[in-house]
Amino acid sequence: MKLSKDTKIDLYKRMIRQRTFEDETTKIFSGGEMPGFLHLSQGEDAVAAGTCAHLSNEDAIYTTHRGHGCIIAKGADLKPMMAELFGRIDGCCKGRAGSMHFADVSTGCMGSNGIVGEGMRIALGTAFAQKYNKTKNVTAVFFGEGATGTGAFHEAFNMAATLKLPLIFMCSINLYAQMTPKEDHIAIENVADRAAAYGAPGVTIDGNDVEKVYEEVAKAVKHCQSGKGPYMIECKTYRHHGHFEGDPCNYRPEGELEQWKKKDPIVLYEKKLKKEKIVSDKQIQQLRDAAQKEVDEAVTFARQSPQPDVEELYKDILA
Numbered sequence: 543m544k545l546s547k548d549t550k551i552d553l554y555k556r557m558i559r560q561r562t563f564e565d566e567t568t569k570i571f572s573g574g575e576m577p578g579f580l581h582l583s584q585g586e587d588a589v590a591a592g593t594c595a596h597l598s599n600e601d602a603i604y605t606t607h608r609g610h611g612c613i614i615a616k617g618a619d620l621k622p623m624m625a626e627l628f629g630r631i632d633g634c635c636k637g638r639a640g641s642m643h644f645a646d647v648s649t650g651c652m653g654s655n656g657i658v659g660e661g662m663r664i665a666l667g668t669a670f671a672q673k674y675n676k677t678k679n680v681t682a683v684f685f686g687e688g689a690t691g692t693g694a695f696h697e698a699f700n701m702a703a704t705l706k707l708p709l710i711f712m713c714s715i716n717l718y719a720q721m722t723p724k725e726d727h728i729a730i731e732n733v734a735d736r737a738a739a740y741g742a743p744g745v746t747i748d749g750n751d752v753e754k755v756y757e758e759v760a761k762a763v764k765h766c767q768s769g770k771g772p773y774m775i776e777c778k779t780y781r782h783h784g785h786f787e788g789d790p791c792n793y794r795p796e797g798e799l800e801q802w803k804k805k806d807p808i809v810l811y812e813k814k815l816k817k818e819k820i821v822s823d824k825q826i827q828q829l830r831d832a833a834q835k836e837v838d839e840a841v842t843f844a845r846q847s848p849q850p851d852v853e854e855l856y857k858d859i860l861a
């Protein structure tokens with residue numbers, strides 16, 4: 543697949559926007575200004591970028607407790623996202639959701655979910671509606687390898703395959719489920735092999751290669767749009783931070799992080815784009831600066847937003 547210069551720059555921007563947002567979030571959180579619990583996805587940036595670059599606001603995504611990157615790559619406004627992390631009234635969920643339950647329906651970000659695997663069952667409903675309403679839209683659901691051991695994964699996959707729903711299963715293999723290494727809870731090398739049990743395609747790719755992700759998701763979207771049912775993509779990648787912010791990470795073998803940092807998807811892509819003369823060092827710096835400016839403005843917005851009133855607790859309750 544030959545990608546245009548615009549597509550390549552778009553992929554880079556989607557990654558750098560995620561990374562800058564999360565790097566800033568790390569600093570603010572460690573300074574004690576941000577409440578709650580944070581799971582960050584630095585290192586896994588290419589998975590979200592390569593997927594969301596194919597999706598419009600009418601296509602849906604569902605993500606996990608580690609979902610900031612997906613939502614940013616999908617195009618959500620950073621100001622209400624940052625305000626949400628601060629627990630403020632101008633947050634995308636009025637400060638009620640926090641990091642693990644972000645949603646931004648206007649851009650098709652239907653929800654993050656702190657319950658491992660559950661996004662898949664809800665995504666199934668959206669994919670059903672897309673098919674029932676005869677749209678050409680698709681749903682992508684992001685999850686980690688830990689979630690492939692849940693009943694939700696198998697139930698959602700079986701139903702999506704049986705009803706031929708336009709559901710893309712995007713699995714980020716970051717080598718751990720909390721602190722448990724993959725080989726201690728998964729008996730096979732490639733979890734995408736499980737898709738065969740449901741008669742669906744399942745492919746394993748380098749999740750740090752954003753163009754590879756983009757190319758594979760193009761096939762998945764086409765497959766879904768032609769009514770053939772779900773498609774699973776397993777992306778081998780790594781999280782640079784701990785399971786949560788503050789995790790001492792003493793379960794990681796020595797040198798593992800350093801090895802993976804050499805394969806940082808952003809660093810690799812900067813090198814590639816420069817080699818192909820798509821961008822210069824100066825342009826890279828400009829793109830990084832633009833992302834930083836957007837994030838800084840989001841932080842200012844969040845800090846200025848008021849705390850929600852207590853009465854807010856009783857609004858938007860449907861049952």
Ligand SMILES: Cc1ncc(C[n+]2csc(CCOP(=O)(O)OP(=O)(O)O)c2C)c(N)n1
Pocket residue numbers: 606607608656657658659685686687688689690716718719720785
């Ligand atoms: C149903 C359920 N069981 C257990 C947990 C506790 N828990 C939170 S994250 C996590 C591991 C998830 O691993 P993975 O799916 O690989 O995602 P990652 O954190 O690596 O992105 C677990 C077990 C939970 N949140 N929900």
Ligand SMILES: [Mg+2]
Pocket residue numbers: 686687688714715716717718719720
């Ligand atoms: Mg994992």
